[in-house]
Amino acid sequence: MERFAGKVVLITGAASGIGRATAERLAAEGATLSLTDVAAEGLEETARTCRDAGSEVLAQVGDVSDEASVAEVVASTVEQFGRLDVLVNVAGILQFKDLRQTTLDDWNRIIGVNLTGTFLMCREALDHLLASGGNIVNTASTAALAGHPWTVSYSASKGGVFALTQTLAVEFGKQGIRCNSVAPGSVLTPIQQAFELPEGADPKLVYRIMALDKQRGPETVASTIAFLASDDASHVNGTCVKVDGGTLA
Numbered sequence: 356m357e358r359f360a361g362k363v364v365l366i367t368g369a370a371s372g373i374g375r376a377t378a379e380r381l382a383a384e385g386a387t388l389s390l391t392d393v394a395a396e397g398l399e400e401t402a403r404t405c406r407d408a409g410s411e412v413l414a415q416v417g418d419v420s421d422e423a424s425v426a427e428v429v430a431s432t433v434e435q436f437g438r439l440d441v442l443v444n445v446a447g448i449l450q451f452k453d454l455r456q457t458t459l460d461d462w463n464r465i466i467g468v469n470l471t472g473t474f475l476m477c478r479e480a481l482d483h484l485l486a487s488g489g490n491i492v493n494t495a496s497t498a499a500l501a502g503h504p505w506t507v508s509y510s511a512s513k514g515g516v517f518a519l520t521q522t523l524a525v526e527f528g529k530q531g532i533r534c535n536s537v538a539p540g541s542v543l544t545p546i547q548q549a550f551e552l553p554e555g556a557d558p559k560l561v562y563r564i565m566a567l568d569k570q571r572g573p574e575t576v577a578s579t580i581a582f583l584a585s586d587d588a589s590h591v592n593g594t595c596v597k598v599d600g601g602t603l604a
């Protein structure tokens with residue numbers, strides 16, 4: 356399947372987990388890739404795998420929460436490849452904390468990467484996507500769709516991503532841009548190392564969301580992102596697709 360032949364796709368958070376799996380999936384489907392992440396080593400590893408699969412790849416270390424860095428990443432992409440067809444916002448951070456222990460710094464850091472980072476990337480990429488008739492896929496979370504304890508900053512950030520996605524879908528849909536999101540449940544990636552519950556927390560409240568039969572790998576989210584980003588989803592706009600095995604059904 357070569358759904359992305361001739362398409363330029365920019366993926367944030369590409370050094371690890373869902374971002375890496377998405378890069379590999381789209382490389383296998385013929386995409387030209389612009390990959391970015393704060394983690395240089397992992398980023399280079401993803402770039403190498405994708406090049407080995409036959410993709411042309413630009414890999415740039417960048418911070419999605421930094422306005423200047425975002426501008427640089429998008430500008431270099433268009434400079435190198437001449438266009439941008441798809442933006443996939445995957446970069447994100449997670450923290451489990453009781454509300455009372457959540458500092459303003461924790462809140463600002465998580466909102467800054469997950470929500471502000473998505474906003475900055477969308478804003479910077481918009482004109483290029485309008486020019487190509489492209490689309491955006493953002494990464495929300497089931498944490499935004501139902502009560503998810505001890506993640507006040509994270510859940511709020513992902514609720515923001517969910518709302519931002521619907522807003523852009525309506526604001527720019529008539530101009531030919533689609534904007535959708537995925538809401539993974541619990542997926543086996545390094546972000547789960549943050550899964551350390553605060554003292555006294557009832558794990559049952561978290562596990563009711565966590566496991567249906569067994570946890571799956573990031574390729575399950577990557578294949579959903581690939582569908583939403585492809586022309587197969589040409590009539591799908593403003594949707595959030597849960598990838599959680601039906602846990603919250």
Ligand SMILES: NC(=O)c1ccc[n+]([C@@H]2O[C@H](COP(=O)([O-])OP(=O)(O)OC[C@H]3O[C@@H](n4cnc5c(N)ncnc54)[C@H](O)[C@@H]3O)[C@@H](O)[C@H]2O)c1
Pocket residue numbers: 367368369370371372373374391392393394397417418419420445446447448449468472494495496497538539540541542543544545546547573
């Ligand atoms: N794994 C899950 O269970 C799960 C569930 C729901 C949602 N998600 C979301 O999926 C996305 C990917 O998570 P993952 O599970 O692959 O985790 P991960 O930790 O493997 O990957 C996240 C990537 O984002 C990068 N990143 C962090 N801050 C950044 C910044 N400021 N700028 C650029 N890159 C940055 C990290 O370096 C890392 O490579 C996140 O948005 C996460 O919230 C994950």
